[in-house]
Amino acid sequence: MFQMKRKLKSDIAFDVVNFIVLGGFTLMILYPLYFIVIASISDPNQIYAGNVWLWPKSITFDGYRRIFSDNTIWIGYRNSLFYAALAAVISSVLTVMAAYPLSRKDLYGRNAVMMIFVVTLFFNGGIIPTYLLVKDLHMINTIWAVVLPGAVDAFAIIIARTFFQSLPDELREAAAIDGCTNLRYIWSIVVPLSKPIIAVLVLLAVVRQWNGFFDALIYVNDSSLYPLQLILRNILIQNQPSGDMLTDITTLVAQQKVTELIKFGVIIVTALPLLTLYPLLQRYFVKGVMIGSVKG
Amino acid sequence: MRKLKAARKNWELYLLLILPVAYFIIFRYVPMYGVQIAFKDFTPRAGIWGSPWVGLQYFREFFESYNFWTIIKNTVLLSLLNLLISFPIPIPIIIAILLNQLAREKLKKFVQTVIYAPYFISTVVLAGMIIVFLSPNSGLINHIIGAFGGEPVLFMSEAGWFRPIYIMSTVWQETGFATIIYLAALAGIDTHLHEAAVVDGANKWQRIRHIDLTGILPTITVLFILAVGNLMNVGFEKAFLLQTDLNIDASEIISTYVYKIGIQRAQYSFSAAIGLFNAAINLVLLLIVNRAAKKISGNGLF
Known part of the structure; x- marks a missing residue:
């Protein structure tokens, strides 16, 4: 017990640094994922104005409606x-x-x-x-x-x-x-x-x-x-949502904004199946890496 | 005779092996045989066998092409930065060691669950996220820059930003998963070592340096060798997806170039030669590093 107390001082400093570094790293991983979720149900005008940070603003499911109508x-x-x-x-x-x-x-x-x-x-x-x-x-x-x-x-x-x-x-x-x-x-x-x-x-x-x-x-x-990822590439990377998604929007500016909204939505839609499998994936992938690494 | 008898006893096992072996011969070995088109003037009509030999013509053509040095520089630089910053060496080791020091099991589990997740995101989605976040008028990053009074940065169209974006997104996506092996190695370290060190008055920093790091050194060596052996295979997918006409000075690497020349322009022999050149460098690097690691630390891969 005496020993423990003596140790505390230098190790407290370590624990504090550890908490800050790991906490920061975890946030850095988590926030982009969280942002995609809230952005996908926010009004694109609010995203353009930079008002979406912590909560979705002017909630709309327009993006998802367009994605699934296509x-x-x-x-x-x-x-x-x-x-x-x-x-x-x-x-x-x-x-x-x-x-x-x-x-x-x-x-x-x-x-x-x-x-x-x-x-x-x-x-x-x-x-x-x-x-x-x-x-x-x-x-x-x-x-x-x-x-x-x-x-x-x-x-x-x-x-x-x-x-x-x-x-x-x-x-x-x-x-x-x-x-x-x-x-x-x-x-x-x-x-x-x-x-x-x-x-x-x-x-x-x-x-x-x-x-x-x-x-x-x-x-x-x-x-x-085409598999989903290839369709996704056309939307996300090449900025070409497919035909039916934007037909009712006339101005180019509005089209661009809705495109952004659709992008957030399709990211969620694509990631969803693996996300629901995630508890399984985590368990078995870790197992796979472990078995694989024994043999190297 | 005895062997023959044993083989006959297990005939069913040989039967099972036929299909996978056939798969590997068709899908892995036939392409290896096809590599010879790098030394031939291949035309689909004449086929691999019938096309005339041209020796090293296509290699020479590649070495003398105007963008040879740019492509080599881009490939080497991108892979070296990737190796030195993100995977598998410094950052995953630091995170694994810190995680290992977390006493609270629940907190540790939570952090692991979060940081493994990005590994399962596809490259297309990752590239899409990057583009969305870095967008000049709606992207989060440019909003932050704007909030501090800065001008919007055109991240995707400046060659100078390509490598930082590439590396940072790799850190984001792969660090967590890369910690698994190190965590396993750390868990294998004898706890008596730590207990003895505590009795001797060593603090956590000292224990990490002398016990943890020394303990996982063999693991680090093996992963390092493997990573160097793959140095020139730096991911095609992400570079291809993040490539724009404007950042091509930094983003054109060997694999994207092979794709462009071979698949899009159908210059099969020329691009096969470039691919083979790349594979040869990889193999040489693997052998050198394995040799060096064996000399220095006594354990190599083979």
Whole structure:
């Protein structure tokens, strides 16, 4: 106790600095997110005048009304949901198919097969040869071009393999004595035991697919196949809200103001699905990073 | 013979491997084979195999092009700044160490929940947020500048602002998530070390310097090597999205240039050569840093 008291002085200074730095940093992260929310329901004239700081001013849902009245956002939403689901299935199934056999010490030649995967962490063909491949496979302007090229990566295989290696050998030996085949063992023992790692794989794939826009940008020019992020790019970056959103506004100035409002709104609309998944994402992504870092 | 028997026993496992291996061969190795077009005069009609060899012609063309040095400078500068300021070295380490010192578990959880969040925001949304916040007439930042009597700054159309914007947004988006590995490493440090140091009268600053930092040094080394190995791969997406005609003097980096030349203008061989050049630099950097780290600290990546 005596010791503790003596310590206090120099450490109080530390704690104060710590609180200020971490508090400031947390605010710096949080405020922009909060601002987008309040700006999306404020009158654009108030935003232009710089009156929106802490609370929404002259609350209006005009921005959201315009966003949802337009078809393109819905198409993008539907496409992105579909792509994300497809990517999640393809990615997790292929990753488990690669990772489980490689986790087995009694698999002859497993190091050689592992090398096939690991090499791709360090070498890749680059954008152009990949583009030419997708073109040769006649996948341009199909959903496969958006989903397949990035679906599986070696990093996910390493994470899953590390997890499978932690399953006890005795379990499999016992099952084998009972006459359980490898496939049956995987299906009825490994998969149920591996729900956490499968969740990691699914979420990794969903986030990557939901947030990605590059594959769609280079492989797809049919706008009915656009994922949400690409539609968002036209609105946010290129300042081109799609047709139906602004038809009733005549002056250019007013159009510009409503465009700003729409921008705030679409940011929220796009981020919402991942935001609702956030508690899950936080838990499983942290897990994924931990397992991945053990192996490095 | 024994091996053959073991292999036969596990035939189902080999069966499982077929599909993923086929995927990797098609989507990863075929493009690697396709890299040879960097040394050929590729035309879609003749195909990869049938196009004539031209040796280093396209590399030479790139080295001699008028914007070669600008692009190299932009790429190296952007990646170096990124490495030295935001990821993965200084800022995430500082935040992780401070978080680790927070005694109140609930507060720590709250801060973590907040700072991990931006990691899940897409690059498109991030770029959109940047543009909205920095907008000259409606942006928050310019309102603040205006409140102090300053003139509105045209952030997106001045080349000088490109790098600061890029780096600061990376700090905002990735710092939190980057702390996870360091927090895990810090949690692995033996608590007896801290207890003994307290008994010896060490304060928190001293304990951080001598116990925490020393303890996570191997982790820092590995992450540093990986980051340097990826130095020239500085994110295409954000640079591409934040690029405007007016800031192109700073924002044109190798990857955006490859996209422009290869995909938009369909000069496949030329842009494949640039991409290959970039990959080669990366590999050399990775090997050098790994070598150096092994010499200095005794632990490298391979």
